[in-house]
Amino acid sequence: DADVTQTPRNRITKTGKRIMLECSQTKGHDRMYWYRQDPGLGLRLIYYSFDVKDINKGEISDGYSVSRQAQAKFSLSLESAIPNQTALYFCATSQTGGSTDTQYFGPGTRLTVL
Amino acid sequence: TQLLEQSPQFLSIQEGENLTVYCNSSSVFSSLQWYRQEPGEGPVLLVTVVTGGEVKKLKRLTFQFGDARKDSSLHITAAQPGDTGLYLCAGKYNFNKFYFGSGTKLNVKP
Numbered sequence: 001d002a003d004v005t006q007t008p009r010n011r012i013t014k015t016g017k018r019i020m021l022e023c024s025q026t027k028g029h030d031r032m033y034w035y036r037q038d039p040g041l042g043l044r045l046i047y048y049s050f051d052v053k054d055i056n057k058g059e060i061s062d063g064y065s066v067s068r069q070a071q072a073k074f075s076l077s078l079e080s081a082i083p084n085q086t087a088l089y090f091c092a093t094s095q096t097g098g099s100t101d102t103q104y105f106g107p108g109t110r111l112t113v114l
Numbered sequence: 115t116q117l118l119e120q121s122p123q124f125l126s127i128q129e130g131e132n133l134t135v136y137c138n139s140s141s142v143f144s145s146l147q148w149y150r151q152e153p154g155e156g157p158v159l160l161v162t163v164v165t166g167g168e169v170k171k172l173k174r175l176t177f178q179f180g181d182a183r184k185d186s187s188l189h190i191t192a193a194q195p196g197d198t199g200l201y202l203c204a205g206k207y208n209f210n211k212f213y214f215g216s217g218t219k220l221n222v223k224p
């Protein structure tokens with residue numbers, strides 16, 4: 001089984017709808033991240049969490065919110081989806097936060113907002 | 115503007131050729147990582163470099179961290195079709211979070 005799972009893998013929604021993307025991990029890591037990937041822009045950090053009680057904004061948090069329900073679960077919400085939020089979304093985890101910290105990525109969720 | 119600039123953005127070469135991908139910034143990073151991503155999957159870590167001037171080798175891949183820890187390069191010797199993918203550099207700034215470059219899409223033709 002995969003260490004970092006994301007649901008759904010694909011989602012098509014309409015402008016104005018609220019949607020939630022979920023991420024679960026079995027690696028036992030404290031740190032979790034949400035990124036979006038757009039062609040030509042690489043990965044950009046939306047939100048990150050260093051433990052269950054910690055939530056931090058990333059580079060592009062406007063229009064998004066997150067919830068860290070447990071060490072293993074980190075969900076991303078779009079309160080009112082808009083077309084320019086169409087992108088590939090990745091969840092990642094890491095352990096220590098040191099210089100050699102490794103991020104482990106989920107398989108991604110492809111979101112289309114019509 | 116992105117904190118990390120990667121070049122080239124696209125690269126299409128024949129099997130057996132050598133190539134170099136660059137990752138540049140005006141900021142100093144505590145460490146720099148290279149990832150490879152294949153279609154339909156998340157990025158997978160290839161290497162982490164920490165010390166200025168550090169060189170690491172992974173089979174036919176050679177990674178170098180600049181002396182000032184502001185830039186890095188990835189050199190592939192005798193590229194193979196299996197090297198095809200998106201290569202991403204990611205810098206760790208202030209020991210906090212990662213910043214990713216825009217990526218280099220490599221296609222190695224048989």
